[in-house]
């Protein structure tokens with residue numbers, strides 16, 4: 089059975105159940121599996137003909153041993169992954185694919201992790217009999233993915249805090265039209281205020297009775313399922329031993345950590361390319377070995393990546409043998425040479441992002457939204473630094489273009505076609521509460537909620 093240890097090294101290792109329920113380790117570090125089980129060549133050869141859900145069960149089985157039976161895991165993966173995962177070859181380029189992770193119910197890649205984690209937690213609650221309250225602060229995509237994934241899960245209640253004026257109408261509707269066990273709170277403040285209230289609630293002994301848990305990106309349950317699509321994509325585009333370049337547009341670095349772990353599990357990733365927007369703390373660190381957060385974070389077109397200090401960086405540093413503490417200080421340098429061999433990172437401006445959306449469409453009939461466009465532009469930067477022949481490459485598109493209709497209309501002159509899940513939103517009634525950003529008010533609100 090795999091155990092999970094903290095990046096801060098001061099808390100004892102725990103099993104998956106405890107890691108999932110705690111979210112963060114008591115020493116304020118992040119949980120990582122103590123080893124990465126190898127998916128060997130023979131098994132990966134077999135993936136070529138397996139559907140996504142079956143690959144997910146195969147890749148994740150060693151991590152959930154002791155918590156789920158193989159049957160339970162397979163059923164859960166089938167239920168979580170009941171939507172298509174398209175791999176689109178780029179016209180006019182040799183062996184370059186776009187992996188569209190935007191076909192889930194809330195149209196961002198966060199559905200992959202949220203839907204899996206919701207089902208695992210549902211099992212836990214069913215075993216324990218103790219109801220759970222999931223508390224989450226969101227600037228948009230996380231809240232909707234989590235709310236949708238946990239909707240109507242028995243024994244679990246979700247409270248989502250969002251900044252009233254910082255989420256789009258569509259993002260708000262994705263959360264507020266669900267009802268049932270999903271409670272949404274519009275805060276008259278900023279995303280940082282939402283996060284501060286959630287943090288305070290977790291530390292408040294008066295709320296212990298609520299059995300609070302978090303579904304944010306530091307939870308190991310959000311990370312593990314993000315290893316799967318790398319195995320899936322490689323099985324579709326390359327032979328089991330052929331190295332593949334992978335391009336992941338990044339903010340909090342949870343998605344790219346999925347690729348880092350997949351590689352430790354034996355997937356031959358040649359280079360992991362990690363483009364970021366104007367929040368360039370990581371490429372600067374990789375170049376100089378000096379880490380400085382970007383404070384305050386910079387607002388860019390690819391808004392889900394506006395992160396001035398990626399919370400998963402502590403995990404990346406740990407995997408490469410170093411130690412970054414919870415404040416973002418490097419206590420021990422990782423193996424920077426190895427990191428530089430494995431990773432390539434570059435900052436992409438909003439202007440480049442817009443150009444990328446236009447060029448991808450005009451030259452390749454490829455429709456991208458701002459996050460995927462950062463990946464595209466970052467890949468071009470990478471190609472300038474490397475000699476051909478490059479390996480086959482998979483670029484991740486992390487959101488559906490229909491989430492950014494105004495920007496795409498401005499650049500390309502048409503509106504992207506909407507998936508059904510987004511179309512339906514405009515006709516559903518909304519329900520949410522409003523609060524001033526004061527902790528006493530928020531605590532009273534939580535205490536007054538009916539039991540799940």
Ligand SMILES: *Cc1c(COP(=O)(O)O)cnc(C)c1O
Nearest residue numbers: 229339340341342343392486487
């Ligand atoms: C969250 C998000 C990202 C960034 O992913 P990280 O795991 O935080 O690096 C990129 N694109 C979209 C659309 C997102 O919602």
